[in-house]
Amino acid sequence: MERINRRIPDCNLQETSLIKMYEDSFRRHWLSPALSDYRGERISYGELARRVARMHVLFENAGIVRGDKIALCGKNSLAWGVSFLSVLTYGAVPVPILNDFKPGNIHTIVNHSEARLLMVGDVVLSGMDPAGMPGIDGMILMNDMSCRFSRSGLLERAFENLDATFAVKYAGGFTKSDVSYEAEESPESLAVLNYTSGTTSEPKGVMIPYRALLANMKFACATLPLVEGETVVSMLPMAHMFGLAFQLMFELLTGAGVCYLGRTPTPKTLFAAFAEEKPKLVITVPLVVEKVIRQKVQPLLGKPLMKIAMAIPGLRALVGGKVRRGILDAFGGNVDSLIIGGAALNADVEKILRQIRFPYTVGYGSTECAPLVSYADWERYAPGSCGVPIAGCTVSVFSDNPSSNVGELLVKGDNVMLGYYKNPNATRDAIDPEGWFHTGDMGLIDGNGNIFIKGRCKNMILGPSGQNIYPEEIEDMINNLPLVVENLVVERDRKLVALVLPDFAAMKAAGLSSLDLAAKMEDERRQLNGLLPSYSQISKFQIRTEPFERTPKNSIRRFLYK
Secondary structure (H helix, E strand, C coil): CCCCCCCCCCCCCCCCCHHHHHHHHHCCCCEEEEEEEEECCCCHHHHHHHHHHHHHHHHCCCCCCCCCEEECCCCCCCCHHHHHHHHHCCCEEEEEECCCCCHHHHHHHHHHCCCCCEEECHHHHCCCCCHCCCCEEEEEEEEEEEEEECHHHHHHHHHCCCHHHHHCCCCCCHHHCCCCCCCCCCCCCCEEEEECCCCCCCCCCCEEHHHHHHHHHHHHHHHHCCCCCCEEECCCCCCHHHHHHHHHHHHHHHHHCECCCCCCCHHHHHHHHHHHCCCCCCEEHHHHHHHHHHHHHHHHCCHHHHHHHHHHHHHHHHHHHHHHHHHHHHHHCCCEEEEECCCCCCCCHHHHHHCCCCCCCEEEECHHHCEEEEEECCCCCCCCCCCCCCCCCEEEEEEECCCCHHHHHHHHCCCCCCCCCCHHHHHHHHHHCCCCEEEEEEEEECCCCCCCEECCCCCCCCCCCCCCCCCHHHHHHCCCCCEEEEEEEEEEECEEEEEEECCCCHHHCCCCHHHHHHHHHHHHHHHHHCCCCCCCEEEEEECCCCCCCCCCCCCHHHHHHH
């Protein structure tokens, strides 16, 4: 597949202030679409700038000062995007909170962050108890920017007089020349306080400085194929750094738009949105891609005639082209780059993507790096890797031989966080005296700089003779079994057990009883063990009837199943 010629994104890469980059982008892309809700409201950059300015007037008259923290909790929406950008460009510190958290968890994060205000979506509002958040001045419903609770006379008067105050300040109407942000921004000052999703532990507040955001945004603007007038469909949670950085912040520096699904990203909903928005760039997590491949491609390529065709060079190119075209059509028909992040891509799925020459790449990052650590354009991407370190970032492997001996990945650069908020012990554990961030991920780096992730330090299981067992690698193999939806490999009584959620719909369609399933799974366990070293063989498949509890970014909460 040939690269489609794309011009460089229209953003100012010489600017040293992130907030000034937004100021410049809002002016230059004034009439272009900026934010939209799927099959709902759509606003231009000019209207976005006007709504942001209105919130700035409110914050100022409510006594909010630069550096104050404002918590945001709601589902992905145009209103969420306006809220975040209003806080960031004012110079306050956004505290994004996953709306999937329980009310008590939200209260805890609001209190821990010392937020002055809480901006919520309508789905969150009903569960909020102001008595449980004694430090906030008030609560704002982001859907209509109305005040729903106040402890502050200043806040109440600011709302009462907002229309009149805004009209006086912009008596001639709000224009491009009025876009001017006075936020004081220094590289080491706190820009965003982002709480981790707690896959392996309780959430921690990651302090992300302006330099980390600027490093990520400049790399994205210089590297990723997105230009003015294009649209990215947002399917990742905005309160998670991957979604925030690459399905909101990056787009609005380029003149592109963001369309929020505003609902659970089921394949049906996603592909309907892709068909309407026709994105050229798709940024997603492995789960979405794996579902497409397993449902639409694997059954097709598994047919005897297709296997024969794919083994013959001339026919392979023809058949692969048609299969590739079908996947591209599923993503809207115009895609020329698919970027996957957030977790490892299944090895068999990746093999199929390579066979049909699909334009994909896998990146790697963490919340603590705001979030990107490594990336490679799909034409340079090494299969099985997650790219090479981004500009300004150095990655090292804590190993005597980084290209052959697995070790913990260490990161140093402008993209690394300041530390964990009010948690010096966790900060010392994560960032050593030389400034290296210890990712907790195990991996290798080859001679070309490609990073290969092997698993999490915390997930690694020590084998009977000291062998390192990475459960993710075994889980990848189990997930390829025909009747498996998902699984988790854990250690029980010094033996490896796979907790397996079967595909009950496929089981029913095949006419299999519970006893049939048990027998089939036991047979597949034995076959699987034939492929595994003796120290990492599975002693038992434990069948589950309920899905695993997951974080909002779709990672299994592993610590619940130890």
